[in-house]
Amino acid sequence: MFGKGIIEYWVPAVSSYAHDIDFIFDTVFWIVIAFWFVVVEALFLWLIVRYRKKDGVKAQYITGEQKHEKRFITWPHYLIMVCDVVIVAIAINVWYKVKQDAPPADETVRIVGQQWAWSFVHPGPDGKLDTADDIRTVDELHLVVNRTYLYKLEARDVLHSLSIPVFRLKQDAIPGRIVTGWFKPIKTGTYDIQCAEICGFGHGLMPARVIIETPEQHTAWLSAHSASAAGE
Amino acid sequence: MVVQHAEHHEEHAHHPQESWFRHYFLSTDHKIICFQYMFTGMAMGLVGAFFAYVFRMQMAFPGVHVPGWGLVTPADYNMLITNHGAIMIFWVAMPVLIAAFGNYLIPLMIGADDMVFPRINRLSYQIFLLSALVLIVSFFVPGGGFAGAWTMYPPLSAKAQYSLTGDGSTVFVFAVALEFVAFLLGGINFVTTAMNSRAPGMKIYDIPIVVWMIVIASLLFMASVGPLIAGAIMLLFDQRLGTAFFDPNRGGDPILWQHLFWFFGHPEVYVVLLPAVGIVAEIITVFSRKKLFAYKTVLSTAIATGVLSFTVWAHHQFVAGIDPRMANIFTVTTLIISIPIAEMMFVYIATLYGGSITLTTPMLWALGFIGSFLIGGVTGIFLGSSGADIYLHDTYFVLAHFHYTFFPIAIIGTYAGLTFWFPKMFGKMMNDTLGKWHFWLTFIPFNCIFIPLFFTGMLGDHRRIFDYSNFSELSTPMLQHLRAFATVSLLVMLTAQTLFVYNFVTSLLWGKKAEKNPWKANTLEWTANSPPPHGNWATLPTVYRGPYEYSVPDRAEDYWPQNAPS
Numbered sequence: 001m002f003g004k005g006i007i008e009y010w011v012p013a014v015s016s017y018a019h020d021i022d023f024i025f026d027t028v029f030w031i032v033i034a035f036w037f038v039v040v041e042a043l044f045l046w047l048i049v050r051y052r053k054k055d056g057v058k059a060q061y062i063t064g065e066q067k068h069e070k071r072f073i074t075w076p077h078y079l080i081m082v083c084d085v086v087i088v089a090i091a092i093n094v095w096y097k098v099k100q101d102a103p104p105a106d107e108t109v110r111i112v113g114q115q116w117a118w119s120f121v122h123p124g125p126d127g128k129l130d131t132a133d134d135i136r137t138v139d140e141l142h143l144v145v146n147r148t149y150l151y152k153l154e155a156r157d158v159l160h161s162l163s164i165p166v167f168r169l170k171q172d173a174i175p176g177r178i179v180t181g182w183f184k185p186i187k188t189g190t191y192d193i194q195c196a197e198i199c200g201f202g203h204g205l206m207p208a209r210v211i212i213e214t215p216e217q218h219t220a221w222l223s224a225h226s227a228s229a230a231g232e
Numbered sequence: 233m234v235v236q237h238a239e240h241h242e243e244h245a246h247h248p249q250e251s252w253f254r255h256y257f258l259s260t261d262h263k264i265i266c267f268q269y270m271f272t273g274m275a276m277g278l279v280g281a282f283f284a285y286v287f288r289m290q291m292a293f294p295g296v297h298v299p300g301w302g303l304v305t306p307a308d309y310n311m312l313i314t315n316h317g318a319i320m321i322f323w324v325a326m327p328v329l330i331a332a333f334g335n336y337l338i339p340l341m342i343g344a345d346d347m348v349f350p351r352i353n354r355l356s357y358q359i360f361l362l363s364a365l366v367l368i369v370s371f372f373v374p375g376g377g378f379a380g381a382w383t384m385y386p387p388l389s390a391k392a393q394y395s396l397t398g399d400g401s402t403v404f405v406f407a408v409a410l411e412f413v414a415f416l417l418g419g420i421n422f423v424t425t426a427m428n429s430r431a432p433g434m435k436i437y438d439i440p441i442v443v444w445m446i447v448i449a450s451l452l453f454m455a456s457v458g459p460l461i462a463g464a465i466m467l468l469f470d471q472r473l474g475t476a477f478f479d480p481n482r483g484g485d486p487i488l489w490q491h492l493f494w495f496f497g498h499p500e501v502y503v504v505l506l507p508a509v510g511i512v513a514e515i516i517t518v519f520s521r522k523k524l525f526a527y528k529t530v531l532s533t534a535i536a537t538g539v540l541s542f543t544v545w546a547h548h549q550f551v552a553g554i555d556p557r558m559a560n561i562f563t564v565t566t567l568i569i570s571i572p573i574a575e576m577m578f579v580y581i582a583t584l585y586g587g588s589i590t591l592t593t594p595m596l597w598a599l600g601f602i603g604s605f606l607i608g609g610v611t612g613i614f615l616g617s618s619g620a621d622i623y624l625h626d627t628y629f630v631l632a633h634f635h636y637t638f639f640p641i642a643i644i645g646t647y648a649g650l651t652f653w654f655p656k657m658f659g660k661m662m663n664d665t666l667g668k669w670h671f672w673l674t675f676i677p678f679n680c681i682f683i684p685l686f687f688t689g690m691l692g693d694h695r696r697i698f699d700y701s702n703f704s705e706l707s708t709p710m711l712q713h714l715r716a717f718a719t720v721s722l723l724v725m726l727t728a729q730t731l732f733v734y735n736f737v738t739s740l741l742w743g744k745k746a747e748k749n750p751w752k753a754n755t756l757e758w759t760a761n762s763p764p765p766h767g768n769w770a771t772l773p774t775v776y777r778g779p780y781e782y783s784v785p786d787r788a789e790d791y792w793p794q795n796a797p798s
Contacts, residue, residue, distance in 0.1 A: 007623070010691045011705075024619040036574075037610045040581065041603065047584040048599060051520065052591075058790060059783035060586030064526030064579070073529060073578050080574050084567040087617055092560050094619030099556040115394065158388040159486060161551070161626065165692040165705070168623040174487065174553045175387060176480025192705040196626040196694045198381045200394055201306045204697040207704075 007168075014191060014212065015167035016148075016184040020094045022168070027090055031083050098169070102182040105150035109141070113153075113160030113173040116202030118193060125222055135225050139208040144218045145188050153179040161197035164210055170196055185212040260350035261766045263657070266336035268357050270650075273327035276364055280319035281726060283312045287698075292712075292719035294699045307396070309698035310379035315371070317382030318404070321500070322411050323364055325642035329507040330415065330453070331360070333649050334422045334446040336657065340757035340764065341440045343431025343773045343795075347421045356417035363410035370403035378404035381696060383493060386478035386486045390470040402471050409464045412457050419450035431756065431795075433775035438794065440755050440779040441530055445510030449503045452538050456499035463492035490552055494545035501637065502541045506534055508645030509576060512598045515652050516580060517780045518753045519595035520587030521790050524780040525579050533572035533579070540569045550621045559618045566616035573609055577602065588783070588790075592751075593667030597648035600675050601640045608636030611686065629689030632682045639678055647674070647732070655750045659762040660743030666735040673728035680721035684714040752791045755779045759795055 005013065005022025006029060013019055051059075062069060108129045110121035120141045124133025129152075135142075143149060153162055155173035163170045167183050193208035213221065256264060282300070289296055290304040297303055304312070335353065339346055347353045371377040378400040380388040389405075392398025426447045430439070466477040467489065476482035478489050517524050524530065546554060546562040580602055589595070611633040614620050624630060647670075654662050685693075688711055693700065700706040700715075749758040756775070760768050773795040781792040 007690055021619055021623050024617055025614065025623070028614050028617055028620060032610045032613045037606060040577070041606060044581050044584070044599075044603060044606075047581065047587075048589060048591075051584060051587045051589050053588045057588060059521040059588040061523060061783050061785050062525065062586055063523055064582060065528065070526060070529070072582050073526060073575055076578055077571065077575055080571055084570060087613065088564055088567050091563050091617035091619040095550075095556070095559055095563070095622070098619065098622055099559070158394045159385055163626075163694065165623070170551045170622050170625050172552045174480070176486075177553060179553050192692075192703050194692075194694050194697075194703060194706075197385070198310065198388065198696045200388060201310060201379070201396060203310065204306055204699050205702060207702045 012166050012187070012189075012191075013168070014185055014187045014189065015164075015169065016186055017094070017098050018166070018168040020097055024087075024090050024094045028087055031087065036080075036083070099181065102150065102180070103148055103184075105182060106147045107144075108150045108152065109143075110152045110154065111141070111162055111173070112156060113162065113195065113199070113206075114156035115158065115200050116195075116206045118160075118162075118195070118206065118208040120208075124226065133226065135222070141193065141208065141210045142218065142221055143185050143210060143212050144215055145185050145212050148182060148184040150180060150182050153181065158199050159197045160195050160199050160206075163194045163196040164191065165194070166191040166210075172197055185210075188212045188214060188217075258354065260346070260354050262335045262339050262347050262350070262353060263764065263766075265353050265357050266332045267657075269327045269335060269360065270332035272357075272361060272364060273324050273332060276319050276323035276327075279368075280316050280324055281729075283316040283319070285722065285726060287312045287316070288719040288722050290698060292716040294701060304698065306698045307376065307379060310381075310696065311371075311377045311397070311400075313696055314379050314381050314404075315367075315377055318408065319367070320638065320642065321382070321504070322408060323367065325504040325638065326411070326415060327360060328646050329504050329642065329649075330422075330446060330449055331356070331418050333442070333507055333511065334418065334450070336653065337440075337757065338422055338425050338443055338446060339429070340656075340760060340768060341443050341755050341779075342426060342429060342434060343756045343769070343775065344425060344429035345767045345769070345772065348425045348429055349421050352417050353421050356414050356421070359410055359417070360414035363407050363414060366403060366410060367407035370400050370407060373399040373403055375399050383497070384467065384489070385493075386467065386470065386489050387480070390467060390478050392471070398471070402468065405464050405468050405471070409461060409468075412461055412464075415453060416457065419454045422450045423447055423454075431773050431775045434794075435775075437527060437531075438775055438778045440510075441513040441524065441527070442507065442510030444531055445506040445513075445534060448534050448538050449506040452499045452506075452541065453503045456496045456503075456542065459492045460496035463489055487549075487553060490549050491545070494548045495542070497548065498545040499538070499541040501634075502537055504641050505637070506538070508601065508641040508648075509534075509580075511645055511649040511652070512580065512601050514753075514755065515594050515598035515648055516583055516602075517782060518652075518751050519592055519598075520584050520589045521782045522583050522587040522780075523782055525582040525585075527778070527780065530576060530579050533576045536572040537569060537576070540565065540572070544569055544616075547616055547618075547621070550618050551625050563616060563618040567613065570609070570613060570616070577606060577609070593662065593664050593671060594648055594652035596668060596671045596675075597644055597651060600671065601644045601648060604636060604644065604675075604679070605640040608633060608638075608640065611636060624689065626695050627689035628685045628693040628695060631695055632685040632689060635682050635685075639682070643674070643678075647671075652751070653757075654739070655746030656757055656760075656762050656764070658740055658743075659746050660739050661746050661750060662739040662743060663735050666731060670728060670731040670735060673731065674725055677721040677725035677728065681718045681725065684718045688714050749793075752789075754781060754791050754793050756794055759793060 005026050007022050107123055112119045119138045122135045123129045153173045155175045160173040171181055190209055190211050193210050195206040286298050286301045289298040375397045379397050380395050388394050389401055469475040476484040478484045478486050543565040547566045550559045746762045756773050775794045783790045
């Protein structure tokens with residue numbers, strides 16, 4: 001929307017909503033850090049320097065209870081309220097887009113966390129999940145660029161958390177529940193998937209990869225996989 | 233005549249027949265109980281700091297043989313981070329900030345001879361000591377200490393087959409539950425004493441802010457801890473008696489634990505924050521010779537923060553699988569709580585305006601608190617904004633954020649209070665030059681530890697991962713340099729703490745003798761002897777004015793003690 005987000009300088013934005021999340025991060029950065037933090041910290045340091053003890057100069061007696069004194073607290077107070085309203089509006093808007101308002105999906109994938117691996121169930125050539133041609137993989141998620149996916153997230157044993165930093169997506173997986181959500185990759189490439197919720201001794205040993213392919217590459221992968229599956 | 237009476241009283245109060253053991257271990261004197269809490273808390277702080285040293289070494293130099301520990305296995309790593317968190321919050325911040333300072337300051341600042349329930353007070357410490365010992369035992373049971381993060385999320389914490397630390401988990405939960413009992417007893421005492429034992433003439437707005445803060449914190453603790461005690465017992469039953477409160481396979485719900493935990497866990501942040509901001513209020517008024525700007529506003533922001541803190545807990549659970557619509561409500565409440573806290577900071581900064589500021593060691597700590605807590609505050613807005621939290625949740629950004637709140641609270645706040653009241657507590661002055669060296673050698677490395685961690689978090693480092701080399705995107709040289717820089721800064725900071733120990737011990741033994749009121753402060757504790765005897769005063773003081781009447785026009789002195797008749 002406004003060029004590159006701050007996070008994007010280091011972490012590529014690969015999902016359709018990554019820029020929205022970068023946008024709320026940047027908004028908060030500019031309002032809260034670049035304005036509030038800098039102004040307040042500068043004022044604070046300036047006051048310390050300006051009012052260092054000088055011989056013969058007595059401190060002023062200010063109660064802060066008078067109306068004209070309280071202004072210094074109440075005006076910033078109102079300004080913070082305005083900033084809060086702006087931030088809340090954008091945050092909820094982004095949240096709604098990512099977590100509440102799933103667009104119609106082209107395909108569905110199942111993602112299962114367990115101690116200590118991610119496994120993925122992809123629809124086979126028929127494009128439907130839970131049919132005989134499903135392709136199951138461990139630690140590798142194959143997606144097609146610009147295709148909208150619904151994911152069904154499950155956990156076998158303890159809590160896990162699916163985190164795909166380049167998608168700006170994170171969602172806990174809970175045993176006994178199926179958590180649904182969506183994503184739409186917009187660039188090809190291979191990126192990390194991590195577990196973001198401590199899940200036991202092997203928590204640091206749960207790396208997986210998301211492989212985003214063109215439709216042609218994906219078809220090739222599908223047929224190679226089906227062929228090898230048929231050959232077994 | 234009066235002097236004679238005082239001497240007689242002191243002698244009486246001293247109980248010369250008391251043995252050393254009775255005096256230091258079985259005393260009901262609130263000051264001795266303060267020291268017990270403080271030194272136990274600091275000893276536990278050493279354990280927590282040692283754990284941090286070990287796991288930070290592993291982060292910076294994966295696979296290194298850490299001096300004093302050895303090779304850090306994934307199991308070790310999880311156990312270290314779990315207990316580092318639990319210790320620093322439950323066995324350091326709580327005992328030192330609330331229990332130690334509360335015990336020392338409440339009776340002395342309101343002009344009482346002791347707590348209203350001195351024996352309950354002693355019992356509170358004894359149970360606390362027991363809880364600390366039980367926690368230490370948990371490191372040595374078969375399977376090792378609990379390793380499922382200090383938040384104890386089930387099913388990992390509930391089932392030995394998942395955590396592989398079955399015994400450690402049970403003993404850990406037991407230690408936490410005992411610790412809560414200790415602070416419930418302490419809290420009852422603080423609130424009752426502050427409300428009932430005030431010196432004649434001390435009206436509600438004449439109470440020093442730090443006393444208010446500790447009372448409000450105690451009320452918050454008592455109101456929030458109930459659900460977690462219930463939760464801890466349910467968790468113990470799940471672990472040991474085969475119940476299924478949190479077991480999804482038999483109809484339980486693991487998310488329930490998260491609600492119970494954070495309903496306590498978020499107010500808990502303010503439980504430790506408030507005493508620290510109270511200490512800071514006392515110090516900045518004394519060393520800027522200023523009346524506190526808008527006393528009643530400070531009080532109302534603290535109460536507002538306290539009430540609001542009960543409505544924000546689910547911001548820890550945005551992506552935990554709660555109904556996504558609920559996140560919107562908690563985003564709103566979380567951002568609302570930024571208002572009173574920001575206002576409190578404004579009040580403190582406004583207090584400096586027009587002051588006559590002396591940068592003594594306690595003042596440096598107090599100003600350091602404000603300057604660094606601001607960073608903790610503003611970075612919280614990123615995480616409270618649900619949309620941004622989807623990315624930042626459980627990354628090092630969160631870790632850096634809450635260390636920028638907890639470090640100023642628990643470490644900077646404690647050093648501020650300790651250096652400020654040291655003359656009163658021990659009757660000796662501390663070495664100011666050494667104190668300043670200690671401040672800068674703690675404050676600068678502290679920032680060097682946690683500023684880089686905001687960046688590693690923004691770049692995707694997740695918490696509680698013992699070795700990033702398994703993740704190609706996270707094992708870049710730049711990230712590794714940032715991690716190593718943070719660790720080296722930690723080593724510098726830990727080393728600098730020997731300065732404090734040295735200063736503490738030498739001042740205690742050979743320091744200049746402290747007069748009654750070395751800082752020329754107004755509050756009542758400065759009218760007692762340094763150190764105050766058992767019973768505090770021969771004649772209890774009477775109060776004529778508020779605690780912050782500094783630099784009142786038309787007076788020769790720039791302070792006006794609360795007990796000085798007009």
